[in-house]
Amino acid sequence: MAFAKEQGWIAHGRSTVEEDYIAQFDLVVFALYPHVFLDWLRQYQGYFKPGALLTDVTGVKNGIVQEVQGMLRQDLEFIAAHPMAGRECSGVENAKKEIFYDANYIVVPTEKNTQQAIDTCRALGETLGFHTISTLTPERHDEMIGFLSQLTHCIAISLMTCRDTACLAEYSGDSFRDLTRIAKINETMWTELFLLNRDQLIEQMDLFERTFRHLRDCIADGRAEEIKEIMRQSTVQRGLFDKKESKVK
Amino acid sequence: MAFAKEQGWIAHGRSTVEEDYIAQFDLVVFALYPHVFLDWLRQYQGYFKPGALLTDVTGVKNGIVQEVQGMLRQDLEFIAAHPMAGRECSGVENAKKEIFYDANYIVVPTEKNTQQAIDTCRALGETLGFHTISTLTPERHDEMIGFLSQLTHCIAISLMTCRDTACLAEYSGDSFRDLTRIAKINETMWTELFLLNRDQLIEQMDLFERTFRHLRDCIADGRAEEIKEIMRQSTVQRGLFDKKESKVK
Numbered sequence: 120m121a122f123a124k125e126q127g128w129i130a131h132g133r134s135t136v137e138e139d140y141i142a143q144f145d146l147v148v149f150a151l152y153p154h155v156f157l158d159w160l161r162q163y164q165g166y167f168k169p170g171a172l173l174t175d176v177t178g179v180k181n182g183i184v185q186e187v188q189g190m191l192r193q194d195l196e197f198i199a200a201h202p203m204a205g206r207e208c209s210g211v212e213n214a215k216k217e218i219f220y221d222a223n224y225i226v227v228p229t230e231k232n233t234q235q236a237i238d239t240c241r242a243l244g245e246t247l248g249f250h251t252i253s254t255l256t257p258e259r260h261d262e263m264i265g266f267l268s269q270l271t272h273c274i275a276i277s278l279m280t281c282r283d284t285a286c287l288a289e290y291s292g293d294s295f296r297d298l299t300r301i302a303k304i305n306e307t308m309w310t311e312l313f314l315l316n317r318d319q320l321i322e323q324m325d326l327f328e329r330t331f332r333h334l335r336d337c338i339a340d341g342r343a344e345e346i347k348e349i350m351r352q353s354t355v356q357r358g359l360f361d362k363k364e365s366k367v368k
Numbered sequence: 369m370a371f372a373k374e375q376g377w378i379a380h381g382r383s384t385v386e387e388d389y390i391a392q393f394d395l396v397v398f399a400l401y402p403h404v405f406l407d408w409l410r411q412y413q414g415y416f417k418p419g420a421l422l423t424d425v426t427g428v429k430n431g432i433v434q435e436v437q438g439m440l441r442q443d444l445e446f447i448a449a450h451p452m453a454g455r456e457c458s459g460v461e462n463a464k465k466e467i468f469y470d471a472n473y474i475v476v477p478t479e480k481n482t483q484q485a486i487d488t489c490r491a492l493g494e495t496l497g498f499h500t501i502s503t504l505t506p507e508r509h510d511e512m513i514g515f516l517s518q519l520t521h522c523i524a525i526s527l528m529t530c531r532d533t534a535c536l537a538e539y540s541g542d543s544f545r546d547l548t549r550i551a552k553i554n555e556t557m558w559t560e561l562f563l564l565n566r567d568q569l570i571e572q573m574d575l576f577e578r579t580f581r582h583l584r585d586c587i588a589d590g591r592a593e594e595i596k597e598i599m600r601q602s603t604v605q606r607g608l609f610d611k612k613e614s615k616v617k
Contacts, residue, residue, distance in 0.1 A: 203541040223539055251538050263539050266531065271543040273583055274523055276602040281579035282515065288609050289500050290472055290512050292452040294520040295609075297546045302606040306599035310592050317587060324584045328577065330530035334522055335573045338566060343559050350555035353528040357551040360537050360544075 123211050141166040146239065149175040153183055153311055160187060169194040174240055176202055178264060178308075179315040180227050180257035188231045198236040199227040201260065202249065203268075207303040216248065224249035227260050265319035270327055272309060273320070275302040372460050390415040395488065398424040402432055402560055409436060418443040423489055425451055427513060427557075428564040429476050429506035437480045447485040448476040450509065451498065452517075456552040465497065473498035476509050514568035519576055521558060522569070524551040 120132045133140050141147075141163070149156050156175065167173070173195060177183050184199045191197055204222035206213055224244030228237050237254070244252040255263065278295075279302035287295075313320055337345045369381040382389050390396075390412065398405050405424065416422070422444060426432050433448045440446055453471035455462055473493030477486050486503070493501040504512065527544075528551035536544075562569055586594045 203539065205541070222541065225539060253538055255539070263536060267536060267540050267544045271527070271547045273580065273587075274527065274547060275543075276598060277576060277580040277583055278520070278523065279602040279605050280598055281576045284605055285608055287512060287516060289502055290452065290474060290504070291516050291609065292454070292471065294524075294550045295516045297549055298520045298523060299606050299609065300546055301543045302602045303610070304599045304603055306596040306603070309599060310595045313587050313595065314590055314592060317590070321584065321588050324580070324587075327526060327530045328580065328584070331522065331526040331573070331577065334526055335570065335577070338522075338562050338573075339570050341563055341566070343563060346559045346562065347555040349525060349529055350553045350558060353525040353551045354553055354555070356528050356533055357548050359534055360540060360548065361552070 123214075128211075128214070136163055136166070138166040142168050144168070145171060146243070147171060147173050148243075149173065149177075151175075152308055153177055153179065153315060156183070157186055161190065164190075164192055164195065167192070167195055171195055172236055172239055173197045174200050174243070176200065178268070178312045180260045182315050184227060184229055184257050188229060196231075196233060196236050198232050198240045199229075199257070200240050200244070201225045201227060201264070202244070202247070204249075207301055209305060219248045221250050223251045223253065225260060226252065226254045227257055228254065229257065261316050261319050262323075265316050266323045266326075269313060269316060269320045270323040272301050272304060273313075273324060274327070275299050276304065278302070372463075377460075377463070385412055385415070387415045391417050393417070394420060395492070396420060396422050397492075398422065398426075400424075401557055402426055402428065402564060405432070406435055410439065413439075413441055413444065416441070416444055420444055421485055421488055422446045423449050423492070425449065427517065427561045429509045431564050433476060433478055433506050437478060445480075445482060445485050447481050447489045448478075448506070449489050449493070450474045450476060450513070451493070451496070453498075456550055458554060468497045470499050472500045472502065474509060475501065475503045476506055477503065478506065510565050510568050511572075514565055515572045515575075518562060518565060518569045519572040521550055521553060522562075522573060523576070524548050525553065527551070 120129070120134060123129045123132065136159075144167070147167070149159075151159060156177065173187075173191075174197070175183070177199070178201065180199050180201070184197075187197045187199075202219065202222065202224050204218040206215065206218060224241075224247070226237060226240045226244070228240075241252050275298060279299045334346070334349060337349070369378070369383060372378045372381065385408075393416070396416070398408075400408060405426065422436075422440075423446070424432070424436075426448070427450060429448050429450070433446075436446045436448075451468065451471065451473050453467040455464065455467060473496070475486060475489045475493070477489075490501050490503075524547060528548045583595070583598060586598070
């Protein structure tokens with residue numbers, strides 16, 4: 120807290136839960152492990168002022184949004200959000216607001232949300248400097264996150280642990296470094312997120328594995344034309360993500 | 369060629385094979401598709417001056433080094449090398465010498481090579497600005513490349529083609545972009561390289577798939593402690609690659 124104040128990033132803060140302190144806020148952003156977030160609300164939601172708007176940064180929405188909205192006081196509102204920006208290191212000393220600038224901010228409303236809350240949440244994403252603000256249902260969010268984020272972490276972890284790599288650093292090119300950057304991982308948070316989104320994640324993992332296995336068989340059988348066709352597809356599809364990148368740089 | 373001359377990157381060049389022209393060089397670096405490289409040498413090796421040193425940048429060594437050294441004139445020498453630096457785009461307009469600066473250059477000698485050729489090849493890597501110059505046997509090179517480079521490309525391609533992603537660009541975080549950067553791929557070159565190194569690549573793919581499948585089963589069964597242990601391992605092992613990175617920046 121002292122460090123964040125010194126940097127001018129916060130005006131004031133507390134590491135204890137005090138009713139007077141909490142009662143002053145109109146907008147509260149929760150950045151807690153999912154189960155801690157739920158426990159916290161159960162215990163302390165009585166402290167908020169009537170009309171306060173709560174939002175979060177939780178990486179999975181099913182099992183969180185419905186739980187929170189189901190238990191919340193009638194005079195409070197919770198609107199879920201997911202800022203798609205992060206680093207492979209944690210702690211306020213590693214905070215960097217620039218990670219927001221070419222990133223996506225996803226608002227995840229349900230039928231329980233007011234238009235005003237949705238607008239405020241979008242405005243928060245804009246204020247933070249996010250490049251694209253979009254809206255998804257919890258189901259669609261979790262499916263998408265299962266593929267784009269959780270599957271990629273599973274791949275990185277598996278690649279990093281499938282053999283002894285200690286002696287390989289001096290031979291490595293950028294491709295291995297790129298694919299394993301996210302293999303440095305907060306095991307408590309990610310295990311919880313994986314298990315909260317288990318069904319979606321397993322589906323995405325199986326999808327990937329079938330495709331990977333097909334490529335393996337093409338290589339084993341020497342089916343050159345089929346391999347080339349997969350690579351051409353891959354090049355075209357990656358091109359769609361490129362345009363995005365060049366647009367924001 | 370006009371562009372490279374304009375940039376001051378080459379003093380002169382030819383796009384045709386002329387005996388007089390080729391006969392003047394002491395050191396020649398081949399950057400051709402593997403089978404084209406072999407064909408070229410069969411046809412034109414008579415043009416080199418006695419004592420010329422040949423080297424290459426081919427991404428696979430077994431099936432190339434022995435072939436070349438076996439067919440070469442007795443008064444020429446071929447020393448294999450692999451500059452571990454590349455981009456996902458091709459053409460001289462995309463050339464960037466900076467990609468060498470924190471990269472690895474691997475010299476791949478056999479018992480047919482002289483110490484002088486090995487030294488010259490290492491000196492070439494140094495002149496180009498490579499950060500680390502190392503030496504590997506062809507067998508060890510191909511095993512290592514099967515894992516660090518070819519497997520990672522197989523993963524990226526499979527991730528990019530396992531489902532329709534066109535609608536996902538606006539939700540993507542950096543992890544997906546990092547893992548698929550190399551999914552833009554020259555299908556002619558990489559298919560040839562994959563098939564030249566087929567046995568090694570299949571072994572590395574199977575190694576990865578077993579680990580990935582184990583993680584999948586841990587998630588499906590909700591074995592949280594086991595997942596956390598894998599993530600802790602992954603974080604430690606990735607740390608070894610980090611130190612390297614910070615050293616070179």
